[in-house]
Amino acid sequence: MTIPTGPQHRISRAEARGVPAPRPDRSPPPGDDTDLERLLSLVARGDQDAFETLYDKLSGPAYGLVRKVLRDPAQSEEVTQEVMLEVWRAASRFDPARGSASAWALTIAHRRAVDRVRSETAAAEREQRSAQFPVAVDDVAETVEASMDAEQVRRCLDGLTEIQREAITLAYYGGYTYPQVATKLEVALGTVKTRIRDGLMRLGNCLGRSW
């Protein structure tokens, strides 16, 4: 699947109504989110055709993310199936006021992956799996060919300090809690908290400007 890069700037509903867009530096949600919202509202009413279209749009990012965290392809497939079913089951709970449709779905995906990787057996096998399915920290862009999004994310990650970048990638792609990140990076807990927060803000600004 190719990531939908879409038109560089879609007119949001608010703008269409003549309401000024929210803060210009806020990163717009990736992908065609107006479309995703419409699909999700159809899915909430049991529309299976809409769900199929939604699957085509979201399963790539969901599977890629789950696989990034879990490494193991079989487990990743299983968790992705759970995630997509949860999207179907809970579509009526999506609230556009609280974020984009893709953010909602991928938050579900990330939580499920993280819950799985932190479960007891998963923890025991974790180091072993890392050795079995090695993924370098900096291969962010390699799984997707010629994706604008991936390019920009990589470039913006490069713009962070080393600790910011490592803390964010270990937490998000590695599924580690921030105390675990602190141990791995050998820095203080408070430092990790603020580096993650400052790093994400900076990353958001960078992505916001390039979109």
Place this chain on the structure above:
Amino acid sequence: MRLFSRRVHELSGAYALDALDPDERERFERHLRRCPSCAEDVQRMTSTATALAMAVAAEPPPGLKQRVLVAAAATPQLPPLQPTAAKRRQGRRVIRSAWFPRLALGVAAVGVAAAVVLAVVTVSTQDRLDTVQAQNRAIAAVLAAPDAQIATAKSSTGGNATVVLSYAQQKMIFTSSGLPRLPNAKVYELWLLSTGSAVPAGLLPQPTDGKTAPVLASGLTSADKVGVTVEPAGGTSSPTTTPILVMTLPD
């Protein structure tokens, strides 16, 4: 207090990346409900995390799509969250929209809804109206059950049947369309089937415009199939003919 909330506030980044343990996550979510600026920060950082997810998109394994679509068709959906007081004042429209979305199969849902309406318009006396209204409430309760599921099957004589069932309520609603009209001396009888047993579950009314009004059957405990036979008017206590329809119920 202020120092405490500033420290909690610092967790917003870790929260957006799911890097909190469950206890801390819960504590932070409590804080989030009282802190609009934190909620705004979290929303913004979650959007950034979404870009990190998009950047690692990968082709899902072939076959996953089909499995997901089939599983979804059999998975009941959550209703929207309880309407707020303001919405509740709109009355009926809210009630309808609260139970309709639960039905996973759009077409089947339309069939059942049409049949419910039909049951209302075919009554004439007040007594029957009361009975039907009570039945419609029971039907609405099954349709609204969180565990409601839908199954369909074709009849060997033409036409098909749709069942909405709730194991929690041990009830099911049976509707059909396209079943041939029977002579007056005959009737369609519904059965709950399990290995070696057939329990009578009601008689179908004569089809009107090709559809039978919904029949509500209780006692759905051990049955794993539903069957329909053609019986003498008045029905029988055990089937005397080969079923024209057997439907396997979902687990």
